[in-house]
Amino acid sequence: MVGKVYIVGSGPGDPELLTLKAYRLLKEADVILYDRLVGEEITKLIQSLGKKAIYVGKDGKGKERQIEINNLMKKFAEEGKKVLRLKGGDPTIFGRLWEEIEFLKANRIPFEIVPGVSSVNGVPACANIPLTHPEFGKAIIVIGGREVEDYYEALRNSTLVVLMSGISASEISKNLIKNGFKDETKVAVIQKGSLKDQKVSVCTLRELSSSEKTFESPALMVVGEVVRFVEKYNCLEI
Ligand SMILES: C[S@@+](CC[C@H](N)C(=O)[O-])C[C@H]1O[C@@H](n2cnc3c(N)ncnc32)[C@H](O)[C@@H]1O
Incomplete structure (x- = not known):
């Protein structure tokens, strides 16, 4: 076997x-x-x-x-x-x-x-650095050193992870579209990740923005083309 x-x-x-x-x-x-x-x-x-x-x-x-x-x-x-x-x-x-x-x-x-x-x-935590702060750090951007010279290209091809988004996923999707995200951009909302009752919902920003759906806490959104891998690599299919 x-x-x-x-x-x-x-x-x-x-x-x-x-x-x-x-x-x-x-x-x-x-x-x-x-x-x-x-x-x-x-x-x-x-x-x-x-x-x-x-x-x-x-x-x-x-x-x-x-x-x-x-x-x-x-x-x-x-x-x-x-x-x-x-x-x-x-x-x-x-x-x-x-x-x-x-x-x-x-x-x-x-x-x-x-x-x-x-x-x-993990590394900033070991150096006593909080990565988010209500005044000084509202979001975190992680890029690879090799991408620094092409920073804007890296940003355009970035994955957006939105924490604290379960209740407002639909509203957030509307705002992302309003601010230039393509409405066909894929989004995964992951509820209770890693737990036995983990749920992954996949759709597009357009679909999510036009639904009234809310998600149980804790939940986060992953926005970007990498979401295609949820379907492609679903381990349960093997
Ligand atoms: C190819 S990336 C892989 C990152 C890895 N998958 C992760 O989640 O940490 C390797 C880079 O991670 C950073 N890194 C990993 N461990 C580190 C450590 N203990 N202290 C500082 N930087 C570290 C360094 O910038 C290193 O060049």
Whole structure:
């Protein structure tokens, strides 16, 4: 029987910032494929668990190394193993997540994404910096260093995550359209994310703006073309 691949975020480096789920999976995994950003302290923890761990950091060999990673995931999964693909921070943020799930999906290998504490919020927290503030920081923009020179292009292709939006999702959608967002822009509203009764609703800004729908708290909106992956990679379809 084919195994399963868990793509897991390791947090910003302090082993105590691993999630309980990540720690449980580290203990249960048959093999761990880990990136450079996972860092020395977590690597030591893995060694102390006596696990088979393979370093697969890119180290400038981007494409070539990705092929190796994909082949390793496939090989071990086909041997029926529980494979833990460990990435720094959170795998959804600048983690080339789509390449790996695209590959797993194409090869019909079951997978699960396990979020981690991202450096985006984890690192400022460790330096006592609140990222939002009613006066000084009403929103957060995260961009990759390589995109800085093309900042406006990066902004146009950005994903907007709107917190505290369950009750006002329709109103927010209207305002986004009024302020230049295309009305066909995809939006996902995620209620009770990660909990057993998580619900994901996908539609367009136009559809949401013309409905009276409200969502149970806690809920957030993800606005942007990346929402297409909800449909494409729905793990339950495997
Ligand atoms: C390719 S991105 C991956 C981000 C990762 N997926 C996350 O959610 O944190 C790598 C960048 O994250 C930032 N980063 C990750 N861990 C960090 C840490 N412990 N301290 C400072 N920056 C960190 C650095 O800017 C680093 O170049």
